[in-house]
Amino acid sequence: xxxxxxxxxxxxxxxxxxxxxxxxxxxxxxxxxxxxxxxxxxxxxxxxxxxxxxxxxxxxxxxxxxxxxxxxxxxxxxxxxxxxxxxxxxxxxxxxxxxxxxxxxxxxxxxxxxxxxxxxxxxxxxxxxxxxxxxxxxxxxxxxxxxxxxxxxxxxxxxxxxxxxxxxxxxxxxxxxxxxxxxxxxxxxxxxxxxxxxxxxxxxxxxxxxxxxxxxxxxxxxxxxxxxxxxxxxxxxxxxxxxxxxxxxxxxxxxxxxxxxxxxxxx
Amino acid sequence: xxxxxxxxxxxxxxxxxxxxxxxxxxxxxxxxxxxxxxxxxxxxxxxxxxxxxxxxxxxxxxxxxxxxxxxxxxxxxxxxxxxxxxxxxxxxxxxxxxxxxxxxxxxxxxxxxxxxxxxxxxxxxxxxxxxxxxxxxxxxxxxxxxxxxxxxxxxxxxxxxxxxxxxxxxxxxxxxxxxxxxxxxxxxxxxxxxxx
Numbered sequence: 001x002x003x004x005x006x007x008x009x010x011x012x013x014x015x016x017x018x019x020x021x022x023x024x025x026x027x028x029x030x031x032x033x034x035x036x037x038x039x040x041x042x043x044x045x046x047x048x049x050x051x052x053x054x055x056x057x058x059x060x061x062x063x064x065x066x067x068x069x070x071x072x073x074x075x076x077x078x079x080x081x082x083x084x085x086x087x088x089x090x091x092x093x094x095x096x097x098x099x100x101x102x103x104x105x106x107x108x109x110x111x112x113x114x115x116x117x118x119x120x121x122x123x124x125x126x127x128x129x130x131x132x133x134x135x136x137x138x139x140x141x142x143x144x145x146x147x148x149x150x151x152x153x154x155x156x157x158x159x160x161x162x163x164x165x166x167x168x169x170x171x172x173x174x175x176x177x178x179x180x181x182x183x184x185x186x187x188x189x190x191x192x193x194x195x196x197x198x199x200x201x202x203x204x205x206x207x208x209x210x211x212x213x214x215x216x217x218x219x220x221x222x223x224x225x226x227x228x229x230x231x232x233x234x235x236x237x238x239x240x241x242x243x244x245x246x247x248x249x250x251x252x253x254x255x256x257x258x259x260x261x262x263x264x265x266x267x
Numbered sequence: 268x269x270x271x272x273x274x275x276x277x278x279x280x281x282x283x284x285x286x287x288x289x290x291x292x293x294x295x296x297x298x299x300x301x302x303x304x305x306x307x308x309x310x311x312x313x314x315x316x317x318x319x320x321x322x323x324x325x326x327x328x329x330x331x332x333x334x335x336x337x338x339x340x341x342x343x344x345x346x347x348x349x350x351x352x353x354x355x356x357x358x359x360x361x362x363x364x365x366x367x368x369x370x371x372x373x374x375x376x377x378x379x380x381x382x383x384x385x386x387x388x389x390x391x392x393x394x395x396x397x398x399x400x401x402x403x404x405x406x407x408x409x410x411x412x413x414x415x416x417x418x419x420x421x422x423x424x425x426x427x428x429x430x431x432x433x434x435x436x437x438x439x440x441x442x443x444x445x446x447x448x449x450x451x452x453x454x455x456x457x458x459x460x461x462x463x
Contacts, residue, residue: 006445006448006449007441007442007445010441010444010445010448011426011441014419014420014425014426014444016425016426016441041452041459042448042449042452044459045401045448045451045452045455045459046420046448048397048398048401048451048455049401049405049416049420049421049451050420050421051398051401052320052398052401052402052405053316053317053319053320053417053421054316055316055398056315056316056319056320056402057312057313057315057316057317058316059312059315059316059319061311061312061315061332062329065311065332065333065336066308066311068336068340069304069307069311069336069340070304070305070307070308134305134308134309135308135309138308138309141309144312228298228301228302228305229298229302230301230302230305
C-alpha cells in the first residue's frame with residue numbers, strides 16, 4: 001500500500017505528480033481517512049496563506065516608486081510662451097499636413113488615417129488618462145476589483161460627486177445604448193487640478209474611460225493619439241473642460257464613440 | 268528636497284534618492300522599454316505583497332521592492348519577453364533578499380514585529396484574526412521555507428520554477444514546501460480544525 005507522507009500529499013496538492021502516481025495517491029486517499037484529513041489541512045493553510053498575501057497586495061504602492069517605474073510627464077505649462085510654442089508647433093504640423101496629405105485630410109482631422117499619423121505624438125493629457133486607464137485595466141486583468149470613489153450603480157451620486165469635484169456641471173454621459181455600462185469614477189487631484197475619470201464596461205468586459213478636467217481655453221476638435229503602443233485616446237476641449245476618452249484600440253473604436261460622448265457630456 | 272518631501276519616503280529611500288542612484292529613464296522611452304515599464308508597474312502591488320510576506324516588515328519590504336525595481340529597470344533588456352515576467356522579477360527579488368540575509372546574518376526565525384502596523388493589521392483583515400495569525404505564522408517560518416512556500420503556494424509556480432529562482436534542486440523545494448505547510452498547520456491548528 002502506498003505511503004501518503006506529507007511530501008507526497010503536498011506534491012499532489014501542487015499538481016506536481018505524474019498521472020500514474022497521482023492515480024495511486026487518489027486510490028490511497030480513498031482508503032485513508034486520516035490522510036484525507038491531513039490533505040484538507042494542508043489545502044486549508046495553503047488557501048489561508050494565499051489569501052493573506054493577497055490582502056497585503058491590496059496595499060497601495062508608494063506613488064514615487066510608480067512614477068519612477070513609469071514616469072508621467074508633467075502637464076504642459078499654461079503660459080504665453082508655451083502657448084506660442086505650441087501654436088508654432090501646431091502651425092508647422094498643419095503646414096506639413098497640408099503639403100503632405102492635402103487639404104481634404106486637414107479638414108477632417110479625426111479621420112482614421114490622420115489618427116494613425118498623429119499616434120506618435122502623445123501629449124500630457126492623453127498620457128495621464130492612459131496611465132490611469134492602464135492601472136484600472138491591469139487590476140481587471142489580475143482579477144482585482146477596480147478602485148473607485150463612486151460606484152456606477154449610484155448614477156445620481158456619481159453625477160453629484162463629479163460636479164462637486166470639478167466645481168462645474170459636467171454631465172456623466174449615458175452610453176447604455178452603445179452597450180457601455182458605467183462602473184464608477186475616480187475623483188482625483190493632479191498637480192492641484194481636480195479631475196475625474198469615469199469608467200465604463202462593454203458586454204465583453206472591455207474598459208472604456210473618460211477623463212474630465214477643468215482646462216480653460218478655446219474649444220478644440222477631437223484629436224486621436226495612441227500612447228506608447230498602449231491605449232488609444234481621443235482628447236478634446238469644450239466649454240473650458242478637457243475630455244480624454246481612452247480604450248484598447250483592438251477592442252474599442254473610439255472614432256465611433258467620440259461624437260456621441262462629446263454631444264452627451266454637454267447636454 | 269525639503270523635509271516635508273523627505274517624510275514622504277520610507278526609511279532607506281532618501282539616501283538613494285539624494286545620491287541619484289535610482290534608475291531613471293533618460294529622454295523619451297523606446298516603445299519596448301515603455302511596454303516593459305507598464306507591465307512592471309502593474310506588478311508592483313503583487314510584488315509589494317510578496318516582499319511584505321517575505322521580509323516580515325514594511326520598511327524592509329519597501330527597501331527590497333525599491334532595490335528590486337532598480338535592478339529590474341537596469342537589466343530590463345536581459346528579459347527575453349517570452350517567459351514569465353513575474354518569475355524573472357521574483358528571481359531578482361529573492362536573490363537580493365538572500366544577499367541581504369547573508370549580509371545581516373539574519374538566520375533562524377525572523378519574527379513578525381508586533382508593532383509593525385502593516386503586517387499586524389493588513390487591509391481587509393480587520394477583525395480577521397485568522398489572516399493576521401496566518402501572516403504571523405508565515406513570517407515565523409525559516410526564511411528558506413517561507414521563500415519556497417511563497418513561490419509555490421502563493422505565486423503558483425511549479426517546483427521546477429521555484430527551484431530555478433531559489434537556486435536549489437527540485438527535491439529541496441519539495442521538502443521546504445512540505446515542512447513549511449506542516450509548520451503552518453501546527454501553528455494554525457484552531458483555524459484549520461474549524462474548517463475541517
